[in-house]
Structure formats: structure tokens, C-alpha cells
Amino acid sequence: MHQRRSLNRASRRMHPAWAAISAATVAVAMVATAAFGGGNILQVQSVAPANIEVYSDTDTFAGGDSIVVDDAAVRTQGGEDTEVRRVVKEFQREREFSIFALTWTGDRDIVAYVRAERADGTWSEWYEMEPASLPAGALKAGTDPIFIEPTKRVQVSTGNVDMLEDGRADSEAPTTANDLEAVFIDGGTxxxxxxxxxxxxxxxxxxxxxxxxxxxxxxxxxxxxxxxxxxxxxxxxxxxxxxxxxxxxxxxxxxxxxxxxxxxxxxxxxxxxxxxxxxxxxxxxxxxxxxxxxxxxxxxxxxxxxxxxxxxxxxxxxxxxxxxxxxxxxxxxxxxxxxxxxxxxxxxxxxxxxxxxxxxxxxxxxxxxxxxxxxxxxxxxxxxxxxxxxxxxxxxxxxxxxxxxxxxxxxxxxATTTPSQKQSQKQNQNQNQNQNQTRTETVTNQNGSKTTVTNNSDSETSSADSQLLSDLLAGDATAIATAAGTVAGVILVYAAKQGLLDDAIKNVAGQELIAGLTVKDAAPYIGPALKFVGSSEVADVWYQFEPALGNIVGTGAGIGGSEMVFYESGIGVQNNSGEIFTMVGEIADAWLQQGLDLGPLGLPTSQIISTGNAGDLDEVKMEFEGGAIVYTPSENTVNIITD
The missing domain is CATH 3.40.80.10 (Peptidoglycan recognition protein-like)
Known part of the structure; x- marks a missing residue:
């Protein structure tokens, strides 16, 4: 538990306005903005891409024609100061292309320049081809792709590359033309x-x-x-x-x-x-x-x-x-x-x-x-x-x-104010104004249990926070922007589309609460919902919690880079510092009901602990960025305490 483990992240941002949920797509398709009537925030990359052809072709660099050019410009490309003649590779294609690159494998020190033949038969200037900046673990290296204007013919000048001219079969150079590949691309207009x-x-x-x-x-x-x-x-x-x-x-x-x-x-x-x-x-x-x-x-x-x-x-x-x-x-x-x-x-x-x-x-x-x-x-x-x-x-x-x-x-x-930032802002307001107003109210859930909300926030902040879930499900653009990309936003909207939240949002002590919603109820829908956002293969560390929390049903990314794993009867959270917290039963349900990481509690900061004397488990508590959740089994009551 002390070793940080990360997920293979595949979470993609949700579409902030949803038009329909369709079984015709993989599991969920939420597109357009009509669903909430008037929502105008467009999740740009979620719209299906157009089918625009990109022409691409390759050739071995050795396969190009070896041409001797007499050009003073090659003097600027390195080599001897007096050098104005150089063997270059020339490539011609039947189809016009506009972008050129070289690729190779392994660690190579390649100096490369390319020029293109224009429509009037003249040549462009030589364009330097810088090595591309690779991601970690990349197997194929190469130059950056260079826009050379539409052409059918290019010449490529290289340094540190032996062209294998004059019939030589071997070369003492670290790189030969056989080690490189030429790439021709045209993206159209x-x-x-x-x-x-x-x-x-x-x-x-x-x-x-x-x-x-x-x-x-x-x-x-x-x-x-x-x-x-x-x-x-x-x-x-x-x-x-x-x-x-x-x-x-x-x-x-x-x-x-x-x-x-x-x-x-x-x-x-x-x-x-x-x-x-x-x-x-x-x-x-x-x-x-x-x-x-x-x-x-x-x-x-x-x-x-x-x-x-x-x-x-x-x-x-x-x-x-x-x-x-x-x-x-x-x-x-x-x-x-x-x-x-x-x-x-x-x-x-x-x-x-x-x-x-x-x-x-x-x-x-x-x-x-x-x-x-x-x-x-x-x-x-x-x-x-x-x-x-x-x-x-x-x-x-x-x-x-x-x-x-x-x-x-x-x-x-x-959208970028995290729960911890909200907590700090509230604390500063309280210290400067000393206007805290504690509000306590209890609501009876559908199964007969009771949830009490103790709100220590000032009334103005409380009123603003209390509108988030209602505004989200009503299609308010600001609420959608706030929820965009959060696991909470996906699950809540998906649950709403499935009818799980009809008339379920209540304002309790100035805080919104989805009374009665449980992880077990939501579990069948969490997996399909998060497949749209981007589920992933879970790191081994999460499977150890399955005996207590049930089978894993979905994973996703939360606010601030946190990771969430949803089980049949519980939730696991890994914050961006690598700390892992798990919750089950009524505490997991209460965190879900107040909006997960999107709600006023924010992310967990402690494991579930007993607050009773001498090991008495009649009261258990979990701390969060913006407060705490306390569960009393003997009375079947939950107290959500917000700062």
C-alpha cells in the first residue's frame, strides 16, 4: 500500500451536453446538445471525425536516385567549407504530396535537408529537418514532418549518412541509406x-x-x-x-x-x-x-x-x-x-x-x-x-x-476550482468575516434510513454550491462546464437518463443530495457509462480490494488527476499523490449521493476509522477535503458534515 501504483489511463473527457444514449454505439453515445435544451458547450473532439483522406507513401532511402548537385547552399549544411557538390537522394512520385519526413529506428545522429521542385521546374530553398521529439518508449524515430508545398519531386541532402555510392556494399559511417525510410504525405485542403x-x-x-x-x-x-x-x-x-x-x-x-x-x-x-x-x-x-x-x-x-x-x-x-x-x-x-x-x-x-x-x-x-x-x-x-x-x-x-x-x-x-481550493476559500472567508452559520437538516431515504447534513458553510457559499447538481441535470452551461471531464458528471447524467434520479435531488441544509441513490443501484450503469468516457485495464493494486468491495465495474479519471475505481458495492480512489482510499456501504453511498468528487466534500483524505471507545464500531468516520461522513450502524443514520 505504500508503493505508488498508477492505472493505464484510458479516460477521455465526457461530452458536456448529451443528446441520446444509444445501444448502437459501443455502449453509450452521448452527442449533440439538444438533450438539455439550450446547452451550448460543445465537447469538440467527441464529435465523429470526418472521413477526409490523407495520402501517405514510403520508400527506402537507398531506393532514391543518387544525384550529384552543384549548389552553394549545401555549404551551409555542414561539411567542408569549400564543398559545393554533394550526392543527394532524389525521389519522384506519380501523385502529388506536400509533406516529407525521414524515419529510422535506434539512436541516430542524422542531419537532413529537403527541397522540392516547383511547378515551373525551379527548386525551393533547402528546409532543415529537425529530429522529432519522441514520447518515452517510442520505437521509431525520425525527423519532424516538413511542409514543402505540393510537389511530385524532392531532393534530400544528409550528413552522417553514407549513400553507398560507387557500388560500395559496406560503409564505415554509423548510418547508411539502407537504415532510413522516406515518407511522403498529403493532407489535402x-x-x-x-x-x-x-x-x-x-x-x-x-x-x-x-x-x-x-x-x-x-x-x-x-x-x-x-x-x-x-x-x-x-x-x-x-x-x-x-x-x-x-x-x-x-x-x-x-x-x-x-x-x-x-x-x-x-x-x-x-x-x-x-x-x-x-x-x-x-x-x-x-x-x-x-x-x-x-x-x-x-x-x-x-x-x-x-x-x-x-x-x-x-x-x-x-x-x-x-x-x-x-x-x-x-x-x-x-x-x-x-x-x-x-x-x-x-x-x-x-x-x-x-x-x-x-x-x-x-x-x-x-x-x-x-x-x-x-x-x-x-x-x-x-x-x-x-x-x-x-x-x-x-x-x-x-x-x-x-x-x-x-x-x-x-x-x-x-470549472478549475477544486474542492480543496473551495475549502481554502471558505476557510479564508470564515476567518475574515467570522460569519459561519451551522445548518442541520435530516432527510429520510427510500429504504427508511436517515441522512443528516450538517453544513458549516456561510449561507452565500452554501446557496451557490446547492445549485450544481440541479443545474447540471437541467442542462445549465456553467454546470456542464464545471462537471466536464469528471467521473461524477458522467455517472450522474447517465443515471438521470436511466431514470434513477427522477425527483430524487433534495436540498438538505443548503446542500444538494441525491437521496436514496446507492452504489449497488448505480453499479449496473457505471460500467457502460465509463466505457464512453474511457475505461481501462486496471493496475493489479486495485484487484486486492475485490473481496471486500465486489467485482470492478468501471474506472475513470476524477478532478485533479485522481483515479476512481468503482466496484459492485464500493469505491476506490487514488489521488494524484498516489494515496489510495477505499469506501464501502453507507459511506460510499453517501459520497455518491453528494456528487462524488464534484460535490462539496471533494476527495477523501483518510481511511474509514472507528470513532467509538475501546474498539466500539457503532460509529465510523471518513475525512474528506471539504468535511466528513459519519455512519452510525445501530441507528442506520449517516451524517454528512461539510465545512
Whole structure:
């Protein structure tokens, strides 16, 4: 129990507005916003993706034609200062492609450049191909995918690679052309709707409009990994040509997704978001823009960072003001949701060794909370001209952050206030105002048991808290935004659709209570509900509790990165510090009835303990972030105490 064990996380954010529950999909399908009449929060990546073709082809690097080029530009690519002739590989395809990359296995020191033939027969400039930032454990490595404009013919110049020219069968070079593979991709143009159009509604009010995954045509995603909390945002550029149209930008995003998810086998896009030079923002890796979804954008530093990449190369070209503004807006919103200061700093350490990193495994430093790829690795990303605008990005982000944090009506602020933060806020209010009002009220449950709520909160806070469950089930947008991504939200709404909560929500001592709902009643529905959110294979540590709690029926992610495992007659919780708490019977039921981690009690902070004398088990208690639950078996009564 002292060893921290984590789940193989597969939890995906729920759709915050539900239209129907259909047996035609895997187990549950909750789509659109009509179910609650007027709810307008759109869970963007949950909408079924459009079927937009991505063309992809590969060839062995050795299979390309060996061409000797006489070009002064190769002098800038390394080698002897006098070198202007070099053997390069030339590839031609019958079908037009617009993105090119090289892939390989193992640890390779590859220097690569690519240029493309234009329609008039001239060649583009040479584009440098930086090594891609890999996730931990990746088997296939490669360069970043480079947008080279639509072409059928490219030439690739490499360093540290022997081309096996002049009939040589062997090479003393560490890498040969036989070790590399060339990748050709074209993502087409436009979105599923045709034009590029950022959605009107997204996760929470105050969030900049984005082009959703469904709109730009993302394919399926493997199970996301969450690393709570996000403490920094990292700025990138994709490199390659800046000569793309607004209609071509979604195709570049699709091509990057295909290369990351399919070609390299990462399961999804490496970036959390992308921005084009027109200021359009694209949703990146699935799992929730406002969740701490770990991307694959800074090798060794992917945990707790949020990657945003601008389409294009900004080493020689200046970024547009639209792109700078959008970068600041989306990062400032993320900072407000995650709770990090856009103008501050935080410590980050490498969790694995990565070629080109400034830091080895376990080494780290203080970094700006809005930083750049080059701060971690020896490279030029995001280019000198974009790097020179980092302070502007921070200032724009700070304006957005402050606007959201000071807006009392902003749902994103509500959504990111954790129960422990609420408890601290309440304590501060009580200390400063000394206006505590204890309210006690009892309700009789359907089975004859009684539940007493003792509310120590001030009346104003109590009144605000008491509306959450009712507003959630009524389809209120703010309540939906608050519940979005929580296990509680999924289970409560699913239970409501099954008729388990009809006329069951009661206001007891200023707190909402789903009187009579039990874990045993909900168990048959929890599994199917959490399959929609994303169930997972459970770590071995959870199975040891099955003798006491019954069989596992579902798993999911709670507030702040916690893990929840639901059993036939109990609940297990692992907080983001690795501590595990289990509850069964009436205490588990009471925690469910007040809204699980979404309710005023928040997460558990102790195991169930006896409060009687000399081992008397007539009264048992469990502590929570926002209070406690006390059960008295002889009287069959439960007392929910909220701070």
C-alpha cells in the first residue's frame, strides 16, 4: 500500500451536453446538445471525425536516385567549407504530396535537408529537418514532418549518412541509406465543412474559438495519458515552407497527425494545439484541451507541459501578428484553466534521456511558464523571429489569464476550482468575516434510513454550491462546464437518463443530495457509462480490494488527476499523490449521493476509522477535503458534515 501504483489511463473527457444514449454505439453515445435544451458547450473532439483522406507513401532511402548537385547552399549544411557538390537522394512520385519526413529506428545522429521542385521546374530553398521529439518508449524515430508545398519531386541532402555510392556494399559511417525510410504525405485542403471555421462554442466560456478535431478531420486516438497539473506551455514551429494558403493549413495539420499517429505509431498528434499564420487555432491531441493531456512535443519534458506549434518556419520569417495574438490567447486560457502564472517560472526535469536535450534524465532547471522548445533542446525551434516575440506572447497570455481569473461569471474559472481550493476559500472567508452559520437538516431515504447534513458553510457559499447538481441535470452551461471531464458528471447524467434520479435531488441544509441513490443501484450503469468516457485495464493494486468491495465495474479519471475505481458495492480512489482510499456501504453511498468528487466534500483524505471507545464500531468516520461522513450502524443514520 505504500508503493505508488498508477492505472493505464484510458479516460477521455465526457461530452458536456448529451443528446441520446444509444445501444448502437459501443455502449453509450452521448452527442449533440439538444438533450438539455439550450446547452451550448460543445465537447469538440467527441464529435465523429470526418472521413477526409490523407495520402501517405514510403520508400527506402537507398531506393532514391543518387544525384550529384552543384549548389552553394549545401555549404551551409555542414561539411567542408569549400564543398559545393554533394550526392543527394532524389525521389519522384506519380501523385502529388506536400509533406516529407525521414524515419529510422535506434539512436541516430542524422542531419537532413529537403527541397522540392516547383511547378515551373525551379527548386525551393533547402528546409532543415529537425529530429522529432519522441514520447518515452517510442520505437521509431525520425525527423519532424516538413511542409514543402505540393510537389511530385524532392531532393534530400544528409550528413552522417553514407549513400553507398560507387557500388560500395559496406560503409564505415554509423548510418547508411539502407537504415532510413522516406515518407511522403498529403493532407489535402479544407476542413470537413469546406472552409476553415473555428467553432463558436468549445470547452468553456472564455476559451478562444478553435478548429475542432472533427472539423479538420482527425483520425482515431489511442488512450490519452494525463499528467496533472499542467504547469507550463511550450511554443514550437513546424518548420518547412511558410507559403501555404488558409485552405491548405488544415491539410498540414492532418498530415502532421498522420505522421505522428500512424507513421511513427504514437497513437495521436504530438501537439496539444496548433496555430496557423492566419490566426486559426486547431485542437491537437485528443483528451481535452482543458485537461492535462500529455503530448509528445519536447522529448524528456512532455509531462506537465502543454505544446502549441505554429505552422511554418520562423528562423528567417517573422510570425504574423494574428499568430502571436492567437498563441497568447490560447495559452492564457490554458494558464487560467490549469492555474499557472503566464509571467512566472516553474521547475522541470527530464524524465528520460533524449538526443539533443540540454538535460539528462533527472536533470532540470527553472523555466518560464511560457517557454520555447529550444529552452530544453539544442535546436532552433521555434525560430529566432518567433523566439524574439516570446515576451509579447506572455503579455497577451497574462491579459487573457487575468480577465478569466477576475471574471466572477466565467465558467472556466468555476470549472478549475477544486474542492480543496473551495475549502481554502471558505476557510479564508470564515476567518475574515467570522460569519459561519451551522445548518442541520435530516432527510429520510427510500429504504427508511436517515441522512443528516450538517453544513458549516456561510449561507452565500452554501446557496451557490446547492445549485450544481440541479443545474447540471437541467442542462445549465456553467454546470456542464464545471462537471466536464469528471467521473461524477458522467455517472450522474447517465443515471438521470436511466431514470434513477427522477425527483430524487433534495436540498438538505443548503446542500444538494441525491437521496436514496446507492452504489449497488448505480453499479449496473457505471460500467457502460465509463466505457464512453474511457475505461481501462486496471493496475493489479486495485484487484486486492475485490473481496471486500465486489467485482470492478468501471474506472475513470476524477478532478485533479485522481483515479476512481468503482466496484459492485464500493469505491476506490487514488489521488494524484498516489494515496489510495477505499469506501464501502453507507459511506460510499453517501459520497455518491453528494456528487462524488464534484460535490462539496471533494476527495477523501483518510481511511474509514472507528470513532467509538475501546474498539466500539457503532460509529465510523471518513475525512474528506471539504468535511466528513459519519455512519452510525445501530441507528442506520449517516451524517454528512461539510465545512
Amino acid at each position: 479544407g476542413t470537413a465543412e469546406g472552409d476553415v471555421n473555428m467553432v463558436a462554442d468549445s470547452y468553456t466560456a472564455g476559451m478562444p474559438k478553435v478548429v475542432s478535431r472533427a472539423s479538420w478531420g482527425a483520425g482515431s486516438s489511442s488512450n490519452p495519458t494525463y499528467t496533472e497539473p499542467v504547469t507550463a506551455a511550450t511554443v514550437h514551429h513546424t518548420a518547412g515552407s511558410n507559403n501555404y494558403t488558409e485552405a491548405q493549413a488544415p491539410g498540414i495539420v492532418r498530415g502532421i497527425w498522420h505522421y505522428h499517429a500512424v507513421t511513427q505509431g504514437w497513437g495521436d498528434m504530438g501537439y496539444n494545439a496548433l496555430v496557423d499564420k492566419y490566426g486559426n487555432i486547431y485542437e491537437g491531441r485528443a483528451g481535452g484541451l482543458d485537461r492535462a493531456v500529455q503530448g509528445a512535443h519536447v522529448g524528456g519534458f512532455n509531462a506537465n507541459t502543454w505544446g502549441v506549434s505554429v505552422l511554418g518556419d520562423y528562423q528567417q520569417t517573422s510570425p504574423s501578428q494574428q499568430a502571436i495574438q492567437s498563441l497568447g490567447e490560447i495559452i492564457g486560457w490554458k494558464a487560467a484553466v490549469a492555474g499557472f502564472d503566464p509571467m512566472g517560472q516553474s521547475y522541470h526535469a527530464a524524465d528520460f534521456n533524449f538526443r539533443g536535450s540540454r538535460y539528462g534524465q533527472g536533470q532540470g532547471a527553472m523555466f518560464p511558464n511560457i517557454n520555447a522548445h529550444r529552452d530544453f533542446h539544442y535546436n532552433q525551434c521555434p525560430g529566432d523571429n518567433l523566439y524574439a516575440r516570446m515576451d509579447d506572447i506572455r503579455r497577451i497570455a497574462a491579459v487573457k489569464y487575468n480577465a478569466l481569473k477576475t471574471s466572477d461569471a466565467n465558467p472556466s474559472t468555476t
